[in-house]
Every structure is written in C-alpha cells, then in structure tokens.
Amino acid sequence: MAQSRMRSAGSLIGSLVGAAAAIALLIVAPWWLLLAAVLLLALWTVATRIGRQAWSVTEVGLATIPQRLGAASVVVVGIAGVVAVLVALLAMAAGFEAALKESGTDDTAIVMRAGAQTEINSVLDHDSATVVAQAPQVLRNAQGQPIASAELVVVAALPKKSSGLDANVEVRGVGERAWNLRPGVRIIDGRKFGSGLRELIAGKGAHEQFAGLDVGSTLKLNGQAWTVVGVFDSGDAHNSELWGDTDVVAATYRRGSSTTAVTVRLTGADAFDAFKAALTSDPRLTVDVKTTRAYYTDQSAALAKLIRILGVTIAAIMAIGAVFGALNTMYAAVATRSREIATLRAIGFRGLPVIASVLYETMLLALLGGALGAILTWIVFNHYTVSTLGQNFTQVVFAFQVSPPLLWTGLRWALAIGLIGGLFPALRAARQPVTAGLREL
Amino acid sequence: MKYLQLVWSAMFRRKTRTVFTLLSVLAAFLLFGLLDSVRSAFANAASSVAGVDRLVTVSKISFTMSLPKSLLSGIAALPGVAKVTYANWFGGIYQDPKNFFANEAVADNFFDLYPEWQLSQAERTAFRTTRTGAVVGESLAKKYNWKLGDKIPLQATIFPQKNGGNAWTFDLVGIYRVSNPKQKNQESILFFNWDYFDEARAFGNGNVGWYITQVSDRKLAQQVADAIDALSANSDHETKTQTEQAFNAAFVSQYGDIGLIVGAIMGAVFFTLILLTGNTMAQAVRERVPELAVLKTIGFSNHSVLALLLAESVLLIVFGGAIGLLLAGVVVDAVRAAVGETVPMTRVGAAIWLRGVGLMVLIGLIVGALPARRGMRLRIVDALAGR
Numbered sequence: 001m002a003q004s005r006m007r008s009a010g011s012l013i014g015s016l017v018g019a020a021a022a023i024a025l026l027i028v029a030p031w032w033l034l035l036a037a038v039l040l041l042a043l044w045t046v047a048t049r050i051g052r053q054a055w056s057v058t059e060v061g062l063a064t065i066p067q068r069l070g071a072a073s074v075v076v077v078g079i080a081g082v083v084a085v086l087v088a089l090l091a092m093a094a095g096f097e098a099a100l101k102e103s104g105t106d107d108t109a110i111v112m113r114a115g116a117q118t119e120i121n122s123v124l125d126h127d128s129a130t131v132v133a134q135a136p137q138v139l140r141n142a143q144g145q146p147i148a149s150a151e152l153v154v155v156a157a158l159p160k161k162s163s164g165l166d167a168n169v170e171v172r173g174v175g176e177r178a179w180n181l182r183p184g185v186r187i188i189d190g191r192k193f194g195s196g197l198r199e200l201i202a203g204k205g206a207h208e209q210f211a212g213l214d215v216g217s218t219l220k221l222n223g224q225a226w227t228v229v230g231v232f233d234s235g236d237a238h239n240s241e242l243w244g245d246t247d248v249v250a251a252t253y254r255r256g257s258s259t260t261a262v263t264v265r266l267t268g269a270d271a272f273d274a275f276k277a278a279l280t281s282d283p284r285l286t287v288d289v290k291t292t293r294a295y296y297t298d299q300s301a302a303l304a305k306l307i308r309i310l311g312v313t314i315a316a317i318m319a320i321g322a323v324f325g326a327l328n329t330m331y332a333a334v335a336t337r338s339r340e341i342a343t344l345r346a347i348g349f350r351g352l353p354v355i356a357s358v359l360y361e362t363m364l365l366a367l368l369g370g371a372l373g374a375i376l377t378w379i380v381f382n383h384y385t386v387s388t389l390g391q392n393f394t395q396v397v398f399a400f401q402v403s404p405p406l407l408w409t410g411l412r413w414a415l416a417i418g419l420i421g422g423l424f425p426a427l428r429a430a431r432q433p434v435t436a437g438l439r440e441l
Numbered sequence: 442m443k444y445l446q447l448v449w450s451a452m453f454r455r456k457t458r459t460v461f462t463l464l465s466v467l468a469a470f471l472l473f474g475l476l477d478s479v480r481s482a483f484a485n486a487a488s489s490v491a492g493v494d495r496l497v498t499v500s501k502i503s504f505t506m507s508l509p510k511s512l513l514s515g516i517a518a519l520p521g522v523a524k525v526t527y528a529n530w531f532g533g534i535y536q537d538p539k540n541f542f543a544n545e546a547v548a549d550n551f552f553d554l555y556p557e558w559q560l561s562q563a564e565r566t567a568f569r570t571t572r573t574g575a576v577v578g579e580s581l582a583k584k585y586n587w588k589l590g591d592k593i594p595l596q597a598t599i600f601p602q603k604n605g606g607n608a609w610t611f612d613l614v615g616i617y618r619v620s621n622p623k624q625k626n627q628e629s630i631l632f633f634n635w636d637y638f639d640e641a642r643a644f645g646n647g648n649v650g651w652y653i654t655q656v657s658d659r660k661l662a663q664q665v666a667d668a669i670d671a672l673s674a675n676s677d678h679e680t681k682t683q684t685e686q687a688f689n690a691a692f693v694s695q696y697g698d699i700g701l702i703v704g705a706i707m708g709a710v711f712f713t714l715i716l717l718t719g720n721t722m723a724q725a726v727r728e729r730v731p732e733l734a735v736l737k738t739i740g741f742s743n744h745s746v747l748a749l750l751l752a753e754s755v756l757l758i759v760f761g762g763a764i765g766l767l768l769a770g771v772v773v774d775a776v777r778a779a780v781g782e783t784v785p786m787t788r789v790g791a792a793i794w795l796r797g798v799g800l801m802v803l804i805g806l807i808v809g810a811l812p813a814r815r816g817m818r819l820r821i822v823d824a825l826a827g828r
Contacts, residue, residue: 074720081713085706115607120505121532121598123644155503157681162698165691168503222502223679253506254677286605302539314472318710321468324461325717331457332724388697393505395695 019423026416031408053349054356061337061361068336071329075362076369078322079417082315083373083410088381089311090409091400093304096388099398100300103236104293106269108181111279112261114286118299119153119261120170120392126150126257128285132264137275139265141180147265149178152246154253154260155394156221158210160387167387169206170241170394171221173249173259181265182234190215190230195245198252201230205239205397209387213242222252237296240387240397263292299391319417326421330362334429341429342437351430358426359419366418367411374407448752454725459757462721466761467768469714470797474769475786476703477793482785483699485623487690494659495554496666497688498652501679505530507648508678515672521661522654526551529635529650533595533609535585542581544595544631545650546638552576554655557621564615572637575611578628579618584781587613593631600642609641622788629781653685711804719808722754726812733816734824747817754809755802762801766794 026034045051065072111132116122124132132138133148140146152173157166176195179185193199202213218225226244233239250256266275269291276289290298334341341354382402390396453459498516500506507529516525528547535542549569552560560576568574575593587593590613597607611633619628639646656665666682673680683691726733733746741749770789777784787793 070720070723074717077716078713081709085709113601115596115598115601117534117538117598155505157501157503160694163694165694167691167695168505222677223675253502286601314476314706317468317472317475318713321465321710321713321717324465324468325713328458328461328465328717328721331461386697389695 015423015427019420022419023416026412026419034412050350050352051356054353054360057344057349057353057357058360060340061333061357062364064333064337065361068333071332072365074329075322075326075365075418075421076372078325079366079369079414080373080376082318082322082417083370083414084377085318086311086315086413087374087377087402087406087410088400089307089314090406091377091381091402092386093307093311094403094406095398095401096307096396097300097304098401099239099396100237100296100390101293103234103238104291104296106272106291106293107266108263108292109266109272109275109289110261110263110292110295111287111289114288116261116288118391119151120155120394122260124150124259124262124287126259128287129259129262131282131284132262132279132287135264135275135278137266137271137278139267141177145177147177147180148262149175149181149264150246150259150262151175151178152249152253152255152259153392154249154255155392156219156242158212158219160209160395161211162209164211167210168389168394169210170392171200171249172238172241172243173246174243175246178243181263182238184236185232185234185238187230188233190228193229193244196248197245198224198226198248199229200226200242200244201232202228203239203241203243203397204231204233205385205387206242206395207231208385209240209395209397224252226252237390237396237398240390240395303388315413319413322417323420326362326366326417327424330358330422330425331428333361334358334425338429338432338437342432342434345434346438354430355426358429359422362422362425363415363418366414366421369418370411370414373414374410377410378402378407444749444752448749448756451725451729451749452753452757454729458721458724462718462757463761463764465717466714466758467765469710470762470765470801471769471772472710472765473707473762473797473800474766474789474793475772476707477796478769478773478786478789480699480703481787481793482626483693483696485787486626486785487693494656494662495685496654496656496662496669496682497685498654498669498680498682499650499688501670501681504651507645507650508652508673508680510647510649512652512672512678512680513649516652516654516669519665519668519672521656521658521665521668523657524550524554524655525652526554527635527649527652529638529648531595531600531633531638532598534598535593535595540585542629542631544633546635547632548635551632551653552617554653557624558617558619558627560615560617564617567614568632568634571612571614572634573610573612574614575631575633576615576617577613577631579616580625580628580781581631582613582616584629587616589613589616595631600638600645602641603643605643622790626785654682711800715804715808718754718758718804719811722750722757722808722812725753726750726816730819730824731827733819734821737819737821738825743817746819747813750813750816751806751809754813755805758805758808759798759801762797766797 045055111124112119112122113124129150133146133150138146138148154171154173155168156171158169159165160167187201188204190201193201207213212219213228215228215230217228219228232243246259266272272291279285279287279289344354381400384400385397387395387397498508500508510527513525513527516522526548528545528551531544531546533544534540552558552565552568564576568576577587593611593613595609595611597609601607602609617628619625635649654665654669656662662684669682670680736746766789773786773789776786777788
C-alpha cells in the first residue's frame with residue numbers, strides 16, 4: 001500500500017516535471033524545433049504500431065465530441081478568450097512601438113537643448129540651429145544646401161471625435177527642407193501648406209481622431225484663423241501631427257526666432273559619432289544629439305513594456321481559469337469513456353495509446369480555440385486605430401498590429417493550456433484499474 | 442437558510458469538479474478586482490469632488506502654453522473670486538527619467554487654496570520664507586525616503602538656470618498629506634517657490650503656466666469662468682477656464698478610454714466564465730436527476746427544487762468570486778506597498794466589492810437558470826425510471 005502510494009507520488013512528480021518541460025518548450029522553443037517535434041510525432045503516429053493505435057483511439061474520442069458539444073466548447077472558448085486578450089494587448093504594444101520606431105532612422109539625427117529629453121521641452125535659438133545645420137556631416141542636396149530642418153513643436157487643444165473633449169495635438173512648424181528630410185511623406189488629400197501663410201496640413205492619424213480637420217475647414221489658434229489645406233501620410237508618428245510653416249507657427253505662439261529642435265540627414269549612419277562629437281564639443285552649443293531611431297525608441301519603450309507586462313499578466317490569470325475549465329471537461333470525457341477505455345486495456349492496448357489519445361483530443365480542441373481567438377483578434381483589431389498621450393503631452397495615434405508572430409505566440413499559449421488541461425485526465429485514464437472500469441455504468 | 446447544508450453538500454458532491462470550477466471563478470474575479478481597481482483609480486482622478494469650487498485657467502491654445510502674470514490682478518479683482526494663485530510646470534527629473542513625478546513652481550499662497558491637504562502652519566511659513574524651499578506629498582517622500590531638511594536635486598528638462606546649467610536644488614521644508622483615499626494620487630507632487638523659479642530661470646520670465654481661482658460660491662463658477670476668459674478675449678493670450686474637475690476629466694481622458702479597454706477584457710472573461718460554470722451546473726444536474734426525483738417524492742415542490750439549484754449556482758460563483766476578490770485585495774495592497782501609493786490602483790474597497798458581488802449573483806443566476814429549470818420540470822416517474 002505504502003509502496004504503491006510512493007510509486008503514484010513518484011509518477012505524479014514525474015508527470016509534473018514532464019508537463020513543465022513540455023510547456024517551457026512550447027513557450028520558448030524556436031519554431032523549427034516545434035516543427036521538428038510535430039513531424040516526429042506524426043512519424044510516430046503513422047509508422048509505429050502504438051502510434052497507429054493511439055490515433056485510432058483518438059478517432060473514437062473525436063467522434064463522440066458532437067454528443068458533448070457544451071463541454072468541448074468550454075475548452076475551445078476558454079482558450080479562445082485567453083488568446084484573443086493576449087494577442088490584442090500585444091498587438092497594441094507592437095502598434096504603439098512601431099508607430100514611433102518607424103519614425104526614426106539611423107542616418108537622421110535630432111539635436112535638442114541639453115537635458116530636454118523630448119522636443120516639446122527643448123528650445124534652440126536661431127544661431128544654434130544655424131550652427132547645427134552647417135556641420136560637415138550633414139548631407140547636402142543638389143543645390144548644396146544642408147538637409148536640415150529647424151522645427152518648432154507646439155501643442156494645440158482640439159476636440160477628439162470620440163469623446164468631444166479637448167485633447168492635445170502636436171503642431172510642428174517645419175521648414176522647406178522637411179520634405180527632403182522625410183521623403184516618405186505623401187500628400188493624400190488637398191495640397192501642401194503655402195510658405196508664409198496660416199495654413200496647416202493634418203497627418204492621417206490626427207485627421208481620423210480629431211474633429212474639424214477636413215480639408216477646407218478653419219480652426220482658431222490664439223484668435224487667428226488657420227485653414228487646413230491638406231492631409232498627409234508619413235506612415236509613422238508624424239501622422240499624429242499638424243504641420244505648418246515654422247515662421248508662421250512661431251508668430252502665433254510668440255516664439256520669436258527660436259525653434260525646438262533641429263533634425264538633419266547625415267551623410268551616412270556611420271557619420272553619427274563624428275556629428276555628435278563635433279556638436280557636443282562646440283562651445284557655442286549646449287545640446288544633446290541622438291539618432292532619430294534612438295529618440296523615438298526611447299519614447300515608446302516604457303509604455304510598450306507596460307502594455308506587454310499587463311497583457312501577459314492578464315492572459316496568465318485567464319489561462320489559469322481556462323486550464324481548470326479544460327481539466328473539468330477532459331476529466332468528464334475520460335469518466336464517460338471509462339468503460340470503453342477499460343475494454344481497450346483488457347484486449348491488450350497499452351497505457352501509452354490511451355494517454356496519447358486524450359492528449360491529442362485536448363490539443364486539437366486547444367488548437368481550434370487558439371486559432372479562433374487569433375482569427376477573431378485579427379479580424380476585429382488589425383489596423384484598429386486608437387490614440388494615447390505620448391511624451392510630448394500630445395496624442396500619439398497608432399494602429400494595433402496583429403502580426404503573424406503574435407498569432408503564433410497566441411497558438412503556443414493555446415497549446416500549452418491544452419497540454420496541462422489534457423495531461424492529468426490522460427494519466428488518470430491510463431491508470432484506472434481495468435476491472436473497476438469495466439464495472440462502471 | 443435552513444437548506445444551506447443541503448446546497449453545500451450538493452455543491453461538493455463531485456469534489457474535483459467543484460474545486461476546479463471554483464478555481465476558474467476565482468481567477469475570473471481576481472482579474473475583475475485588479476482591473477476594476479485600475480479603472481477606479483483613473484475614474485477617481487477624473488472626478489475628484491473637492492475641485493468643484495476651484496477653476497483652472499490655462500491658455501486656450503493648450504495648457505503647455507504660458508500666460509502673462511499680469512492677468513493675476515485682473516482675476517483677483519473680479520466679483521465672486523475668493524482667492525487666486527498660479528503655478529508653472531517644471532518637468533524636472535530626479536536622478537533618472539524613470540523616476541517620473543510631477544513638480545511645479547507655485548505661488549506662496551498656493552496651499553491656501555487646497556485646505557483638504559494637511560500641511561502644518563510651521564511648514565507653510567517655512568515654505569513662504571525659504572527661497573529654495575520645497576514641499577512634497579507624503580507618498581512621494583516615503584518613496585524616495587526624504588526627510589525634512591534634505592536637499593533634493595532635480596535636472597531641468599525645460600528650464601535651465603540663467604548660467605545655462607540644468608541642475609536645480611531644493612530644500613525640503615514641508616510634507617503634506619491627503620486624507621481622502623480617492624485623492625492619494627495627489628500626494629505625488631513636488632512644489633517649490635515660483636519666485637525663486639522665476640528669478641533663476643533663463644527664459645520665460647514673468648509668465649505663469651496656469652491660474653487657479655477659488656470662487657466664493659460654487660454656483661458662480663460658470664459666471665466667474667466666463668468673466669476670466671473675457672479678460673483676455675481677442676488678445677494674443679486667450680484663456681480657457683473650467684472647473685478643476687472638468688480639467689482633470691479631460692486630461693485623464695487623453696490617456697485613452699481605460700473603461701472601454703477594461704470592459705472589453707472583462708466581457709471576454711465573463712463570457713468564458715458563464716459558459717464554463719454553466720457546463721458544470723448542467724453536468725451537476727444531469728448526474729443528480731434521480732436524487733432530485735427523490736427530493737420531489739418526499740415533498741419538495743417544483744419551485745423549491747428550482748430555488749435549491751439556483752442557490753447552488755449562485756453559491757458556487759459567490760464562494761469562488763469572494764476568494765478571488767480577497768486575493769485581488771491582497772495583490773493590490775502588495776503592489777501599492779512595493780511601488781508606492783502613487784500607482785494607479787485603488788484599494789479593493791466597498792465600491793469594488795459591491796460591483797463584484799452584484800456581478801457574482803447575476804452570473805450565478807444566468808448560469809443556473811437553464812439547469813434549474815430542467816430540475817424544476819422533472820417528472821418524478823420519468824426521472825426515477827431513468828428516462
């Protein structure tokens with residue numbers, strides 16, 4: 001008695017360790033390793049006698065699913081919920097990160113006043129801006145002018161379409177070289193603003209999120225009427241902004257000839273170190289120099305990390321709930337089939353095909369749930385546009401990005417939940433004494 | 442009540458299944474407790490009741506734009522204005538950008554407008570008379586282990602000193618407390634003297650970030666707000682005045698619709714939960730058909746069987762859910778102890794419990810409805826015959 005209890009405790013610990021190892025494998029293993037594992041499993045199922053037995057027992061199990069649809073859907077829907085929430089939150093983090101990251105490159109650099117951290121905090125006087133633009137590492141255009149844009153970032157409060165409440169939108173005063181600097185910016189409606197005029201063009205994201213930014217509409221900034229003459233798409237965080245002529249924006253915001261930051265295109269990514277060294281050692285300047293990639297990555301890092309942590313935590317708690325749901329369903333499935341399983345054992349089937357068949361069944365249900373959750377998220381949330389408060393005290397508009405790697409992550413979670421939910425009922429099925437099983441109803 | 446024993450033992454008829462179901466319910470309500478705590482924190486920040494008699498005046502363009510200090514005398518002279526003060530965002534960094542907290546330069550009468558914050562008379566006087574004096578909230582002081590008399594260095598991000606340097610140092614002369622637990626997040630601000638700030642900063646001198654006006658009668662709020670905005674109408678520094686409450690609500694809404702996100706997640710969680718526990722209850726009733734028939738045979742009416750089964754499903758959810766909410770309370774307290782009371786999570790208090798228990802009963806009734814109806818409609822003869 002004591003011995004058999006010891007043995008069952010031993011096998012319980014063994015199966016716990018095995019389950020933990022398998023889950024770890026599912027969550028961290030690279031895709032090719034998993035693919036290899038799946039292929040091996042398929043080979044085992046097809047090529048060995050026990051494998052074929054396992055599959056035929058699984059087929060019998062799967063055939064009974066229509067009779068217990070409610071119980072089976074607990075596994076599917078429970079796992080679909082976990083995967084949907086996980087993928088949606090991770091897609092939100094990815095979308096926010098991408099919107100900001102894509103705004104930066106390694107061969108453009110941003111120069112701000114030392115210590116400013118963000119553009120909105122920075123002030124550069126006209127002389128400093130000129131000194132920065134003249135640095136030898138700055139690329140020049142066909143006319144020999146440096147591709148540098150001294151820009152003025154200010155904030156305007158406009159009503160959001162969703163809530164009607166005022167939210168901050170970033171207004172960027174740009175010079176004529178901004179178009180050289182950011183060749184990816186396209187006008188998708190209307191035209192560019194005219195130099196020296198009170199005209200604005202709205203980024204695609206800002207246009208979607210804020211009211212009153214349609215081409216031809218007027219908005220008041222400090223009592224002056226500005227006309228929206230176009231909508232642009234830059235494919236990055238600038239889509240959250242309004243652009244106008246630097247000098248006119250400066251006049252409205254009483255900024256004189258100062259700007260907030262200078263962004264330059266370097267002769268190459270390798271010129272950055274020399275550029276930074278030249279500016280930081282220049283006694284006329286007190287500035288911080290960053291590549292735009294570093295600048296925008298810093299801005300997204302904290303919030304993206306927070307959303308990821310939240311997403312994984314929430315999904316993990318939901319996963320615990322889903323695991324117990326799956327356990328319930330599969331224990332019930334095993335119990336209703338106990339007579340059939342005992343018969344199989346009595347006519348010579350080993351324990352392994354029985355264990356494998358219960359696991360197969362749970363994993364298939366889990367896979368179905370995972371796919372359902374992932375597809376649902378993809379349909380509802382891919383390119384779903386929202387906005388939140390960014391580092392400049394202004395709204396950053398971004399779209400959820402439901403990418404294949406995230407869907408894959410969701411499927412891994414689904415399989416891990418299925419594995420735990422199936423393993424223990426499978427072990428019970430195999431361990432059940434044959435005589436007791438045959439006597440069941 | 443006298444049937445509690447019966448319901449209880451029926452619930453644990455299949456121990457494993459009930460325990461697993463309870464654990465699922467627990468997980469769902471743990472999540473509910475945590476998310477509702479975060480949601481409440483944002484909702485509280487948006488609607489602090491104390492701010493209804495205070496008005497905030499900011500530049501009409503946006504609150505990042507400064508206003509001339511000359512508006513002060515004009516506002517003070519308006520009828521219905523009891524007190525007026527002003528402040529400026531500083532945006533300094535303590536040691537590392539990750540250690541974010543608000544820091545503001547404020548006029549020496551600033552704390553007179555916030556009587557709900559507890560600051561001793563001696564500390565108020567010290568703040569007035571110490572040029573480089575600073576006052577911080579208790580939560581913030583605890584987080585960084587600051588004591589009265591400490592020197593607090595901040596790195597300027599917006600305002601360098603006249604010599605071009607970014608280093609500002611303040612002397613801690615006071616620590617204020619906010620007793621209302623809903624407003625604890627206001628304990629995470631550092632205030633220092635506007636006069637010192639204006640004298641030492643390199644640019645922007647003579648401008649203030651925003652004005653705060655206390656009205657003598659809260660019924661006059663709208664009237665006074667309009668009068669303040671009229672002072673600067675058609676100038677190059679037009680203002681927008683609203684109650685502090687409305688201003689906070691607009692600011693919080695800029696983070697995004699927290700309520701909507703929380704609602705969507707909880708929708709997914711509870712949908713799954715209803716399906717899962719519904720399945721458990723259906724199984725429980727199916728297995729017990731003969732027992733239910735016996736109950737009816739010995740005289741239980743159809744309605745009392747219905748009530749017994751509904752009570753069982755409500756008890757199942759309330760039992761699991763209550764443990765989940767208790768656990769959520771422990772987790773929230775642990776997070777608040779580790780990160781500080783400034784974390785956007787309110788304690789799991791009466792309001793969250795009330796919403797939680799309401800949801801538990803509702804879900805219990807939904808989940809139990811179909812199986813209970815089945816139990817009610819059982820015909821004794823068929824059930825005993827196993828048909």
